[in-house]
Amino acid sequence: MSTASPPLPPHPDGAWPRLEPGSVWLVGAGPGDPGLMTLHALNALSQADAVVHDALVEPEALAFAAEGAELIPAGKRGGRPSPKQADISERLIALARAGRRVVRLKGGDPFLFGRGGEEAEALAAAGVPFRIVPGITAGIGGLAAAGVPATHRDVNQTLVFVTGHDQHGEAPAVDWAALARGGQVLVIYMGMKHLAAIAGALIAGGRSPEEPVLIVREATTKRQAVLETTLAGAEAAVAASGILAPAIICVGPVRRLPV
Secondary structure (H helix, E strand, O other), X not given: OOOOOOOOOOOOOOXXXXXXXXXXXXXXXXXXXXXXOOHHHHHHHHHOOEEEEOOOOOHHHHOOOOOOOEEEEOOOOOOOOOOOHHHHHHHHHHHHHOOOEEEEEEOEOOOOOOOHHHHHHXXXXXXXXXXXXXXXXXXXXXXXXXXXXXXXXXXXXXXXEEEXXXXXXXXXXXXXXXXXXXXXXXXXXXXXXXXXXXXXXXXXXXXXXXXXXXXXXXXXXXXXXXXXXXXXOHHHHHHHHOOOOOEEEEEOXXXXXXX
16 A cells, blocks of 8 residues: 655755656665665655565555555565566566556665666666666665674775575575685675575685674564574574574674664
8 A cells, every 4th residue: 555755855956857657767675674765766656656566675665655556566585486587577568568657666776686687688678768776785784774884994894795595596606615715794695595505615615613693684674683693503593593584694703883
């Protein structure tokens, strides 16, 4: 159910961009809390008459859609029946060709493990005009919500984002040994299913079994939960806590602040 969006402040260039009929905007909804959406995201939602949204998008975020907008779920969740990516892209194309003003609302940022690149390629191949609206990715915003700076001058000079599964939901073909040697802080998306294997590979690659691990579940939402453990103890700690996906896994010597 959608309600009228609040008015936007004046745009510095005089007017907010228009979402034209027959076009698609790929919009990042941020890590969870609707308050972390950008003004461009709110502008897009206020004009859309069709919103194709991920399962991770909070209902409160969808409430910013224009009154009467069609809300179309297209969530992909690991291990559960989900629409195929090709079908989602075809749906976006069909809606645009029908003259709709389409927002594809994606959790986090569309281009960081969000399949936004695949959807943009499909739209371009079909001749459908599109725009990218970046969002705050969970690997930054989710850690911040748990009191963890992704970078800190006294702690780390590198930060690596890595996916915890491939397009088929299996363990990705990642050189974990290289990451163990070269990445001070690793932020792993969608890695809960393969956490034990990932931890084992990092230890085999040279990381200490006592390397700190921080897991943030449903970051920035009211359901946020944080688990602090180690590489060697991660599997058992997760089982004991009952913490489930979706979650961000952070490996490395980060500094947690008392927020």
